[in-house]
Amino acid sequence: MPDQDVAVAVSLQRWEDLTFLHWPAPPAQVQRLLPPGLWVDTYDGQAWVGVTPFLMRDVRAPGLPAVPHLSTFPEVNLRTYVRTADGTTGLWFFSLDCPRIPVVGALRTIGAPYRWASVEMRSEPGRAAYRSRRRADGARMRAAVIIGAPFQPGPFEDYLTGRWSAFTRRAGLLWRVPVEHEPWPLRTATARADAGDLFEAAGLARPAGRPLAHFSTGVSVRIGPPRPA
Template identity: 45%
Template sequence: MPSLSPDERAWPPVLKAGWLRQTFLHWPFRPADVQVLLPRGLLVDEYDAMAWVSLTPFLMADLRPAVVPIKTRFTTFPETNLRTYVRRPDGRDGIWFLSLEVGSAAMLAARCAVGAPYHLGDLSVSEHEGTVVYAGARRGGDPSYHLVVRPGDAIQPSDRDIWLTSRWRAYTRRFGILFETPVEHEPWPLFTGVIEQLTEKLVRSAGLPAPDGDPVVHFSPGVRNVQIGASRPLPELRHRPTRGSNPRTDGV
């Protein structure tokens, strides 16, 4: 069950960073609509009998190898993730990324390393009259988004808030092998948020139907002490197909 704090340490860390000015938009979907997008070895994780898909734009700050203490402006850039919530057959939960839009070409190396679906784009994060403005368009492709959010009051997170925001590992797939990457940071400080403008094409581009209704919204000023551990291959799942899995996602 997801919790405010990680259930394992990302130790030794490989990368360090801060995730700042992050907005979470969460939509419920029929589990079957999401399951077909998952690779073998992962199952949809459900809350209130629904799968959930989240759009999470933020500012990646001071990304660097864990052994390098120096921070430079070249390692700070916008990123926007489209993600869903998954579990392994043994119940170990995490995140599966449907797409990752990034404003730094250096991050494309991660696509080759562990199969994360990074796409280079022209992205921005800015503030205007009390709102946070996110915009992005994928280079060489159609998916784009524009979001204006007005942060509200701090909240005491409910079980659903924690379930939607606090996940401590990500799964990726490369050459038919599932990888698990642990993450560790302080609990998210969560606030309410009001959407003032929203247009997006990322959800449909990922192979999902258009979202139905308004999303659940969270805003966070961010977390600054993010530690990302080494990606671990899970070869024992390589030949264990999951009912409803999609062979198109077995490699990137």
């Protein structure tokens, strides 16, 4: 279920034309990259690492208008699924690639691992394509997606997509960022993707084979203030 504790939002935004690309990974390989206080959250004993390219639209503070150009941009995230000692589940981001350097600079101050990158995406009925390249280390990602029919997600799809917290580490502390949005309207999808550079840059083994893919037209999002986890 969506998070219910975003009583006061610090950011409003839309996440649109998002593709979930997932590969399985050994839990021990993922766990060694997590900070103290987080444990890998598995499904049937298997860890999963996801690449999520999408469009961030109209990012703004409540009560303020979106800023042209700065508030809408494509982004590519590398993430996995975690839990805390009290059972709170959420996301741990290995990297977030973004083409807006003011956004990168601002969000790195709260511990989010943003990277300045060129990011391109194209979406049309039945298809989507994404490409990114980091400015600093040249790590690349590209994906071509064929979009299928809507479907009702089951427990596994909920595990992969229904996350209402993100965690960051700053000043030696673990922080939880609450997230609120409606359940993802999911579609089936198939994808050809090369994301190995992102995995290797994060300290993960390059993924093998085609990813498990799902597509969503998007959701409206409320982000709450970070709090100690």
